[in-house]
Amino acid sequence: MTATFTTTGPASAAAANDYCGGRCLDILPPGENGNATLAEIILNRMFGTRPAHTDDQLGPYAALAAGYPGLTEAGLRDFFNDASFGVPADQVASTTSPRADVTIVRDKATGVPHITGTTRYGTEFGAGYAAAQDRLWVMDLFRHVGRGQLSGFAGGAAANRQLEQTSWQAAPYTEAELQQQIDVLAGHGGRAAQALADASAYLDGVNGYVKAAYDGRYFPGEYDLTGHIDPITNAGTIEPFKLTDLVALASVVGALFGSGGGGELASAQVRSAAEARYGKEAGDAVWKSLREADDPEAVQTLHDGQRFPYASVPDDPQGAALPDPGSVVPERMVYDATGSAGSVATGAPGVLPGNLLSARHGMSNALLVSGAHTDDGHPVAVFGPQTGYFAPQLLMLEELQGPGISARGAAFAGLSFYVQLGRGQDYAWSATSAGQDITDTYTVPLCTTDGSPVTTAANAYMWHGSCVPFDRLERKNAWSPTTADSTPAGSYTLVMYRSKYGLVTARGTVGGAPVAFTSLRSTYRHEADSIIGFQELNDPTAVHDAASFQQAAQDINYTFNWFYADSRDIAYYNSGTNPVRAPGVDPGLPVRAEPAYEWADFDPAANTARYTPAAEHPQSVNQDYYISWNNKQATAYTTAGFGNGSVHRGNLLDDRVKALLKDGGKASRVSLTRAMESAALADLRAEDVLPDLIRVLRSAPVTDPAALTALQQLEAWLANGGGRHETSAGSHAYADADAIRVMDAWWPLLAEGVMRPGLGDALFTALTGALQINESPSGQTGGTGPASANESIPHKGSAFQYGWWSYLDKDLRAVLGDPVAGPLARPFCGAGDLAACRSVLLATLKQATTLTTAQVYPGDGDCAAGDQWCADTIVQRPLGGITDAKTTWQNRPTYQQVVQFPSHR
Template sequence: MPPRRHLLKLPVAALVTALLAAGPVAAPTPAAAATGQDYCAGRCLDVLPPGENGNATLMDILGNRAFGTRPAHTADQLGPYEGLAAAYPGLTDSQLRSFFNDASFGVPADQVASTSRPRTDVTIVRDKATGVPHIAGTTRYGTEFGAGYAAAQDRLWVMDLFRHVGRGQLSGFAGGAAANRQLEQSFWQAAPYTEQELQTQIDAIASQGDRARQALADANAYLDGINQYIREAYNSRTFPGEYDLTGHIDPITNAGGIDPFKLTDLVALASVVGALFGAGGGGELASAQVKQAAEARYGTEAGDAVWQSLREADDPEAVQTLHDGQSFPYAEPPAQPVGTAMPDPGSVVPERMIYDATGTGSQTAATAAAGAPGVLPGNLLTAKHGMSNALLVSGRYTDDGHPVAVFGPQTGYFAPQLLLLEEIQGPGISARGAAFAGLSFYVQLGRGQDYGWSATSAGQDITDTYAVPLCTTDGSPVTLASNSYLWHGQCLPLDRLERKNSWAPTTADSTAAGSYTLVMYRSDYGLVTARGTVGGKPVAFTSLRSSYRHEADSIIGFQMLNDPGAVHDPASFQQAGQNINYTFNWFYADSAHIAYYNSGSNPVRAAGVDPGLPISAEPAYEWRDFDPATNTARYTPPTEHPQSVDQDYYISWNNKQADDYAAAGFGNGSVHRGNLLDDRVKALVRSGTKVSRVSLTQAMESAALTDLRGEDVLPDLLRVITSAPVTDPALAAAVQKLQTWRGDGTQRRETSAGSHRYADADAIRTMDAWWPLLADGVFRPGLGDPLFGALTGALQINESPSGGQTGATSGTSSANESIPHKGSAFQYGWWSYLDKDLRGVLGDPVAGPLARPYCGGGDLSACRTVLLDTLRQALARTPAQVYPGDGDCVAGDQWCADTIIQRPLGGVTDPKSTWQNRPTYQQVVQFPTHR
C-alpha cells in the first residue's frame, strides 16, 4: 500500500480531466426482480436517511465540494424523514408513503432503475424511488454473493473504515486526526483481539451445528461478492473517492489498491456492533465512588441509603416494557452483599493505554482534543448514545383487528449511514430491511414474508468489574505497576495485547506524522481498565463481559430471523432471539400477534454478589461455571429472560424491561424517555378509538418532538413556583411563557415547515438554560461537592437536543452532554431526581423516594426560592451563551443548534434537518394475512 499523499493540493481541474479520460460506465438493462411471497399487501413501510447510495467517486466528491451536487440516492430519504415533523398532526393513511418507502417485496417492472447480474445465479435490481438493492438468487451461494456485491456498491468505504476501527487501526488507515485516534483507542479498550483470536471465534462457530456451518458458508459467499466488486470497481475507477483522498489509490495513475475482505474482518465488524449496541453494565467503579462519597457525606448507613435511592436499580415508578405484572429477577442488589471490593478513596487510576508515542501521537489529551476532526466521531463508543424505540399495539385495539408496529433502531446520523437497506430472496432467505454495513449477508432489522421485527438496545448487566490482586513472580514488592495477578492462588503474568499504529502527514486534516502503541492488559477476570488499592493492597480493576470473544455467535439468531422456515410465530421468533447474545429487546408483529423477547448472555452470579459494585476476584464470587479459557459461564435460561406474547401494547425506548429486572447503572426512575411513548400509546389503547398505522405513527412523532423535561418535570416546577405570587415582573413573564409552552405540549416544533424558528422559542431557551442551573442549585448544597461530582460521573445531568447546556460551574458538565447535532436526546439526565424531590416537597406520594430531601431542605418556601433564583440566573443568559455556536451554526441560532447533521464518514455532506428524537431506521407495519 503506498503512503498517503497530499492529494487535496492537486488542482481540481487536473483531477477532473484525468477522470473524464476514463470514459463513462455503461448502464445495465433494467429487469424486474424475483420475490418471495409477500403477505403485507403494501402495508409495510420503512425509511433510512440520508439515502441508500454511500459510494461517491472522486469526481462526485469534488462536485459536492465545488457545486453542492450529490450522486443519485445519496440524500433522497432525508427530506421525507424530516418532513414528518411538520406534517404528522394532519397525517392520513394515504400520506404515509410521502414520509416512508414502500417496503413491499420486489420491484414493479415500471419502477426498475437498473439490473445487474454479477453471477448467473443472482440478480440485483435497484428501484427508481430509493435505489435499494433487491437481491434474488437461484442458489444460496449466489444469493449471498449478491448481498456482498450490493453491500460493496453502497458502503465499501464505511465497511473498510469499520474493519479498521474494530482492530484499533483507524489512524494508520485514515490518518492520525485526534478523533481517529480517540475512536481506535476506545474500541481497542473494549475489544482488543489478536488476529488469531478473531479466527478462533470463526473456528468456534464451525463446531456449532448445521445452521452455524451454513452461516459460515453464507459469510464466505458474501465476501466473494464484496471482493469481486472491489476488483471490478478498481479496474473501472468506480470505487469510493475517499481511497484517492487518503492516498490508498493514486487518482492519476491508479497505483495502489483496496485490500480484499476476509472472514476475520467480519468478526472485527461484529465486535464494533456488539460494543456499540449490544453490551450493558461496566459502571461499577463509578457507582462505588458515588457510594463512598455518600457515606463520607452522611455516614455509612445513611450514605448507603442515599446511594441506593440515587441508583434506582429497581425503581417502582420506572416505566417498563412489560406492565402486566410479570417478574423476571436478575442482577438485583442483595440486602447483604458479599464479595464487594470497594476501592480505597482516591486510589483509582485509569489504566495507561498509550505507549511509545511520537509526533502527533505524543500530543497531550487536551491538545489532541482540539485537533482536526477524523473520519468518524472520536466518542462514537465512549459517549452515552440514546438508541432505539418501539411501539406495538395488539390487534384487539386496532382498526382492522391486526397488530400495528412502528419501530426501529437509533444508530446515529451519518453520511453514509452505518446501516443500509436491502431485500434478500433466495433458498432459505426471504427478508427486507436494514443491516450494518459489512454484515449485511442477513437482514438484521426488518420484515419477512408475514412478520416484522425490530430491536432496541437493552443494556442489562452482562459486564462485571473485578478487583484482581496484583503480585510479583520474583518476590519483589507489589505495586500498582506490577503486571502479574493472582488466579486461584497462582501468580500469573497479565497478557499484553499490543497494536502499533503509525500515520503519514496529510493535508486533508492538517495532521503531522506520528505513531504510538496501544496496549491492553488482560487477566482471566477480563481486561484491565484501572488500578488502585483495596484495603491498602494493589489491585487491577478488570472488565469481564460475557459477550467478549463471542461477538460472532449471534450470526445464528440473525440467520433464523431471515429464514421463513425458522420464524413463523411468536415462539419461533423468541427462539431466534435466544440465539443472539447481544443485549437487545426484540419485538415482533404478524397478522395476529405481537411479541417481545430480551436477548443476551446473562451470567449466573454467585449468591449475594452485588453486580453494581466491584467484586473481589476470588473463586467464591466468580460467575458460576466460569471458564476463562473460552470466556464462557452458566447463563440464565430462556425462561428467565423478560418475554411476553400479546400484551395489550409494548413500548421501549431503552427503558427498564420488567419487574425485578434490575437496571444496569443509574437513570431508570420516575421520569424516563420511555414515558413519552408509554403515556401516548396507553392513551390510544384506552381511548376506545381503534389504533391505526397513522395514529401510532403520530404517537411516535409527537414523542419525538417533545421535551421530556417540559412534559414530566415542568409541571412540578410550576406548582412549586406558583405556590405563592411571583412579584418580579421578569420572572412572572418567564413563568407565563413556560405555562403557555406547557399548554402547547412542550414541543420543539417549527412555527411552520421550513421556518427554522421554534414556536415557544423563549420558553424553550429558558428551559435549556435553566435545567443545569436547577440541578446544581437544588442538589449541590445537600450533596456537597465530592458527592455531586461523583454522581455526575455516574449519570450526566443533561442530554438536551443541542448539547452544550452543561451548567455554570465546574463539576456539572460531562463530555457526553456537549455532543451537538446528534438527534437523540433525553435518555440520560437527572429528570427523575428532580421529579421525585419536588413531589416530595409538594407533599405528593412518591414510591421509591430519594433517601433525603434536597430542594430547600424539603421546605416548600425555601425550595421555591431556589427555583426562582436559578430561573433568574437562566434569564440572564443570552441566546449566544445558551447556544454558543460551532462550525455549523452561528451563536444564538436555537433551531440550528438543535438540528440533526448527518456526520460525514466520507467526502459527501448532506443538509441539516430539523430536530427529532426518533429512530434512524424506522418501519411501519401491519400484516393483514399470514401463511
C-alpha cells in the same frame, strides 16, 4: 446446534410470498448510496451536488416533523418508502447480474438493492456485491476500527486516535483470536456452518466488486484522498476482505449497541462519597435511592405484572470491594508515542467521531399494539433502531430472496449477508438496546513474580493463589499525512492488559492494597455467535409465528429487546447471555477476584459461564401494547447503571399509547405513527417535570419581574404541549422559542441548585460521573459547572435518555407532599422545606434569564452562536467525502418501519 433448512433450489417469487399487501413501509436517511468517486466528491465540495440516491430519504424523513399532525393513511407514503418485496416493472432503475445465479435490481425511488438468487451462494454473493457498491468505504473504516487500526488507515487526527483507542479497550483481539471465533463457530456445524458459508460467499461478492471497481476506476474517492490509491496512476490497493474482518466489524456493533453494565466503578465511587457524606448506613440508603435499580415508578415494557428477577441488589452484598477514595486511575493505553501522537488535539477532523464508542448514545424505540386494540383487528407496529446520523449511514437497506432466505430491511454495512432489522414474508421485527448487566468489574490483587515491592504499576495478579502475569495485547500504529488529514506523521503503541477476570480498565487501591480493576463481559470473544439468530430471522421456515420468533431471538447473545408483529400476534423477547452470579454478589459494585465470587461454571479460557435460561428472560406474547425506549423491561429485572426512575423518555411513548387506547380506542398505522412523532418532538423536562416546578413556584406569589415573565412563558409553552416545534415547516424558528431557551438554560442550573447543597461537592461530582445531568437536543447547552460538561455529542438527534429528571421529580413531589413510591432517601430541594425549595427554584430561574441566547447556544463548526434552531439540528456526520444538509430536530429511530400485516401464510 442443529437445524433443518433449505440450502438449494430456486428462489421463490418475491411478490407471491409478500403477505403485507402494501402495508409495510420503512425509511433510512440520508440515502442508500454511500459511495462517491473522487470526481463526485470534488463536485460536492465545489457546487454541493451529490450522487443519485445519496440523500433522497432525508427530505421525507425530516418532513414528518411538520407533517405528522395532518397525517393520513394515503399520506404515510409521503414520509416512508414502500417496503414491499420486489420491484414493479415500471419502477426498475437498473438490473445487474454479477454472477449467473443472482440478479440485483435497484428501484427508481430509493436505489435500494433487491437481490434474488437461484442458489444460496449466489444470493449471498449478490448481497456482498451490493453492499460494496453502497458502503465499501464505511466497511473498510470499520474493519480497521474493530482492530484498533484506524489511524494507520485513515490518518492520525485526534478523533481517529480516540476512536481506535476506545475500540481497542473494548475488544483488543489478536488475529489469532479473531480466527478462533470463526473456528469455534465452524465446530458447531448446522446453522453455524451454514452461516460461515454464507459469510464466505458474501465476502466473495464484496471482493468481486472491489476488483471490478478498482479496474474500472469507480471505487470510492476516499481511497484517493487518504493516499491508498494514486488518483493519477491508479497505483495502490484496496485490501481484500476476509472472515476475520467480519468479526472485527461485529465487535464494533456489539460495543455500540449490544452490551450492558460495566459502570461498577462509577457506582462504587458514588457509594463511597455518599458514605463519606452521611455515614455508612445513611450513605448506603442514599446511594441505593439514587441508583433506582428496581424503581417501582419506572415505566416498563411489560406492564401486566410479570416478574423476571435478574441482577437483584442484595441487602448485604458479598465480596464487594470499593476503591479507596481518590485512588482510581484509568489504565494507560498509549506507549512509545512519537511525532503527532504526542498531540492531544491536532485540529484536523477525523473520519469518524472520536467519541463514537465512548460517549453515551441514545438508542431505539418501539410501539406495538395488539390486534384486539387496532382499527382492523391486525397488530400495528412502528419501530426501529436509533443508530445515529451519518453520511452515509452505518446501516443500509436491502432485500434478500434466495433458498432459505426471504427478508427486506436494514443491516450494518459489512454484515449485511442477513437483514438484521426488517420484515419477512408475513412478519416484521425490530430491536432496542436493552443494556441489562452482562459486564462485571473485578478487583484483582496485584503482585510481582520476582518478589519486588507491589505497586499499582505491577503487571502480574493473583489467580487462585498464584501470581501470574497479565497478557499484554499490543497494536502498533503509524500514520503519514494525507490530503484528507493534515496531521503530521506520528506513531504509537496501544496496549491493553488482560487477566482471566477480563481487561484491565483502571488501577487503584482497596484498603491500601494495590489492585487492578478489570472488566469481564459475557460477550467478549463471542461477538460472532449472534450470527445464528440473525440467520433464523431471515429464514421463512425458521420464523413463522411468535414462538419461533422468540426462539430466534434467544440465539442472539447481544443485549437487545426484540419485538415482533404479524397479522395475528405481537411478541417481545429480551436477548443476551446473562451470567449467573454467585449468591449475594451485587452486580452494581466491583467484586473481589476470588473463586467464591466468580460467575457460575466460569471458564476463563473460553470466557464462558452458566447463563440464565430462556424462561428467565423478559418475554411476552400479545400484551395489549408494548413500548420501549431503552427503559426498564420488567419488574425485578434490575437495570444496569443509573437513570431508570419515575421520569424516563419511555414515558413519552407509554402515555401516548395509553391515550390512544383509552375508553376502547383503536390504534392504526396513522395514529401510532403520530404518537411516535409527537413523542419525538416532546421535551421530556417540560412534559414530566415542569408541572412540579410550576406548582412549587406558584405556592406563593412571584414578584420578581424577570422570574415572573419566564414562568409565564414556561406555563404557556406547557399549555401548548411542551414540544419543540417549528412555527411552520422550514421556518427554522421554534414556537415558544423564549420558553425553550429558558428551559435549556435553567435545567443544568436548576439540577445543580437543587441537588448540590445536600449532596456536597464530592458526591455531586461522583454522581455526575455515573449519570449526566442533562441530555438536551443541542447536546451543547451553555452555562457553568459540570452540568453541561458531559453533553458531548451535539446534533445527534437522540435526547433525554440520560439526565436527572427522575431525581428532581421525586424530590419536588415529596416537598409538595405528594405520595412517592421509591422516594429518595433524603430531601434535597431546600432540605425538604417548601419555602426554601421555592427560593432555590426562583434563584436559578432568575440566573437562567440572565444568560444570553449566545451563551445558551454557544455555537460550533456547524452553527453560529445564538442560533437556537441550528443548535438542535440533526447533522449527518460525514464518514467520507460527501456532506448532507442539516435537518430539524427529531428524537426518533434512524431506520424505522411502519407495518400492519393483513394476512399470514
